[in-house]
Amino acid sequence: MRLFFRALFVIPMCALWGLFAIDSYAFETEGTILVAGDHNYPPYEFINEDGEPDGYNTELTLAIAEVMGMEVKIELGDWNQKRLQLEEGTIDVLQGIAQSKARTKTYQFSPPHAIIHQSIFTRKGNPKVTQLSDLRGKDIIVQKRGVAHDYLLQEGVNSPLILVDTHAAALRLLASGQHDYAIVANLPGLYLGRELELSNLLPVGKPFGAQHYGYAVLKGNDELLAQFSEGLAILINTGRQQAIYDKWLGPLEDPSAIWKTIGKITALISVLLFVILGGIMIWNRTLTKQVSRRTEELKLQQQQLVQADKMTSLGVLVAGVAHEINNPISLLLLNLPVLNDTFQDIEEILEEHYQAHGEFYVGGLEYSRMREELPLMLNDMLAGTARVRRIVDDLRDFSRHEPSSHDDFVDLNSTVSTAIRLVDNIIKNHSDHVTVDFGENLPTFKGNAQRIEQVMINLIVNACQALPSKNKGISIKTLYNQIDEQVQFIVTDEGCGIEAENLSRLSDPFFTTRREKGGTGLGLSVSERIVQEHKGHLSYQSSVGEGTQATLSLPVIKATHEH
Template structure:
C-alpha cells in the first residue's frame, strides 16, 4: 500500500545511476532470500498470528528512503525495516509521504512507527526511540561562490532553508533563534529553492543532499566540508509503545550480527563514494599530462627570457608615461573643482533669489503687525493695570497679568528684533543672488570710495577701536566701477574688522595703494584682531560659511562682497593667522592713463 501524497514522477528519486541500480538489485536479492513478499511488503503465506504494523517514512530522502519511479518504497531504511520485521515476525505496511505529514501521523496514531528519525531530547519526550541504526552527518549547502560558513552559529541573520519539522528545523528554532528559518516540504524543494537563488543557505543531511544535487542537476550548489551537526538516526514509535520499540531493537541487533545490515549499507550508502583509479589509468593520465607539461615548461622558459628584455624597456617608458599622466590628472582635477564651484554658485544664486522673495513678503507683514501690537500694548497697559487694582490679579491667556506685564514688552521687542534680522538676511540674499551687471562708469576715485565707506561706519569704528588709520595714496589712477557697490564691499570689510577686535586697544587701518606689477589699484583693510584659522581661509567667500554664527553672522557678507569685486573684474585676497590679525585686499584693474 502506497501513500496517497506521493510526489509526481518528476519529483521522485531517479534510479538511473548504475550504482543505485546495483543497490536496488542487491535489495531485491535480499528480499527474495526471505519468504516471498506481497506487493505492500508483507510476507507471502504469512501466519495469521503475525502482528501487522504500519511504518511511515519520507518520500524524498534518498538513499535512505524514497519512492522510486514506479511509486514503490525504496532505499536503505525500507530494506532494513523489511529485514528487521522478517526477523521478529512482524508484517509491515509502508506509507511514505511528506516528512511533516508522517510526523503528525505518528503523533495521531495513524501509523505505528517511523523507520528513520533523528534523535533529540525534545523528541524523546514525544516518541520512543530504538538504538540508532545510523549516524547521520548534516551539512550546510550554499551556492558556489557564496561566502563559506563553518557552523550553524555563522548563519545568524541569514535566510536558511530546512525540511519542515526536520531535525535541523527543530535545532535552529531551539538553539539559534537569530537564524531566519525557511521551511520547505521536501529536501528536493529545499535544494531547488537554493539553486534558484532564493534565500541564502540550506541545512540538511549531507549524503541525501549530495545525492539530490547530482540527480536534479543542481550544479551550482556545493556542500561545506565542515559538518554542521552529527545526529543519531533510527526507528521511532509512539510514546509508550515499548513492546514495538523492543521488538524493533531486537530485530535490528539480529540483522547487524548476521552481516545483512552491512551488505545493505554497502549497497545503499556507498552509491556516492568515488572509486579509485586503476594503475593503467594512472599511467595513461601521466603520459597525457606530464609529457605536454615538460614541453610547455621548456617553451615558457625560452619565452620568459625574451619577455624579460621587453619588460625592462617597457618599464622605463611606462614610468615616464605615468609621471606625465599624473600631472595631467592633477590639472584636470583642479579644473573640475573650479567648474563644480562655479556651477554650485550659479545654482545657489537662483535658489536664494526665490527664497528671499518668498520670505520677504510674510516677514514684512509680521514686522508691520508687531509694531502695531507694540503700540496697542503701550496704550492698553494702563487699562489692564487699573483692572488689576480694582479686581486683583487675573489670568490673561494662560498666564497672570502680573507676569505678562513685564514679559509682553520684552517678547514683542525680541520678535521685532528677530523680524528685522530676517529682513537684513533677506536683503543680503537678494544682493548675493543679483545677476545683473552693475552700472559701471569711468573715472571713479577709489580714495573717495574709501572715505565714504569710513564715514558710513564712523560710529562703529569709534565704539570698537581707539586707533583707526585712514591712509590714502595720492595720484592713484581712476578705475571703472560702481561707487555704491564698492562702498558696500568696504563697509562689509570694516564691520568684519571691528567685530574681530577683542578690545578697543587694538587698531584698524584702511589704506589705498597702487600695485604697479599687476597694474591694479588696491584697497586694504587690516585689523589687529583674533585672526582666522588656516583651514577656514579657503572658505571665507562661500555662501553661509561664517565663524560668527553664535553672534549673529549669516555667512553672506564676504560672499556678496566677492561677487561685487568679481563684477568689477577684480579679486578679493586674504592674509591671516590666529592671534595676529587679518588683512583683506580688494584688487581692481586700473584704467589706462590715456583713457583717464
C-alpha cells in the first residue's frame, strides 16, 4: 500500500518540490552538464539513424535544460560504462535509471518521470512461466548492471545468467535459438521486438517489478539534482512532460480494451462536450439569420467568416477543457496499474486468511466476490481512463492551430508502410482478407510525414471498424495520378457503407455514425485539417451495404527526379 500512495501523490509532490527548491538554493551551474544514458533503450533513449541521441528521456532532458537555462551535453553509450562513469565522476547525471533500495546507497534520485516494468521473453513454443521461481535452472539473458541484473542478484535466483550490453543484444541472442529466457524492460522489449522483426519471440507471464524511473546523480550532488527536479516539476505542471510522454510512449499503449463507463469523470466529459455543442449550435443559428438578409455576394463572404470564427472559438473551448482534464487523467493512468499490482501482491495473503478463517468483508463486499470483481473493476477503470485520454487527445488535435513543419520530402509508400505496421493488430482483428498494392516509382510530396501518417491511420481504422465480420476485406493501394499531378492513397472496405446524405458531413466536428460504439466524430475532422494544410483533399464514395472508398490526394513536387 505504501507503494500505491507514493505513486498516487508523485505528481503533486513534483510541483511542491519545484516551489520549495527555488528558496533552497540560488546558483547557476557553471559550464556544460554531462548527461548520459543507454544508447539502445528505445523508446526511452537511443541513437537515431542520424547518429544523434533521441527518445523520451533525451527530449525531456533538453526541455528541462531549456526551462532551467542550463547547458547540457547528452552522451549515450554502453549502459554499464555510463554507470561506472557516473560513479567515477566523469559524467554528472543519468537521465533514466530505475530506482531500487540497493541503488540508493550510491545514487540520489529525482521524482520519477515514468514507471518501468520488467517482462520475461522467450521463443514461441517454450514453456510459459508465471513467476521467477519457474526460471530456476534455466539460462537467463539480462543486460549487464541493468535493473533486472541487480534484481536477480538480490533475489538470489539460482540460474545461469548470460550478460549482454543492450536489450537488443539480449533479444537477438534469444531469437537466434540460444539460451532459454531473456528478462528486459517491458516497453523497450516490445519496441525492439517490433523494430527488429523478431517474430519468434513473445512475452510470457505478467509484467512485474514496477519501479520508479527518473534522473540520478551521485550521493551528495544535491544542488544539481534539485535543478533537474525543479525543471521536471515545471514541465509536469505545464503539461509539456505529458506531451513528450504521449509522443514517445503513447503509440505503444494497448487500444483494444473495451471501454466501460468509469463514473463521474466520463459523465463530466460528456456534459461539457454537449454544453459546447449546444452553445455552438445556438450561436450558429443566430448568425445564419443575420446572413440571410444580405445579398448573395455578401452572404458567401459572411458564411466563410462565420465558419472561421466558429472553428476558432470551438478550438479555444476544447483546448481549455482538454488541459483541465489531462492532469487528473494522468494521475489515474499512472496509479491504476500500481493499484492493480498492489492487489496482486496482497491477494495471496488475503486468500490464506480466507482459507483459514472463512468469509470476511473487503470494501463492503464478501471477499469471495471481491477477489473476482476487483481485478475486473480495475481493468475497466483503466480502459475507461485510456478512452477518456484518447478523447482528450482528439480534442487537443482538433483545437491545435499552430502550423507544423511541412518542409520534408515525403515518400508516400514509406509513410503507408509505417501506418500499416502501427495498426497491424487492428487490421488482423477485423479482417482475414487484406490486400496492399504499392504504386511503383511514385514522386514525393512536400509535407509532414507524421501528420499524413495520422490521417492514414484514421482512414484504415475507420475501414476496419466498418466491417461486419472478418470474412469481409480491405484493399489499400497507392498510385500516381498524372493528369492532376497527385499521389493518391486509397482505402476500400467491404463494410456497411454510408448513407448518401451523410457523406458530406464526414468531416464535420463531432459527427459520427458510431457514437454508441465509442466514436467521437473528431478523427476525420482532424484529418481534414491536416490534409488542407498540405494543400490536398479527401474524398469518399460509398454504397450502403456494399462498402466505402476513401481517397487521400496530395500534390507532388514538380521535377522531383532532378533534385
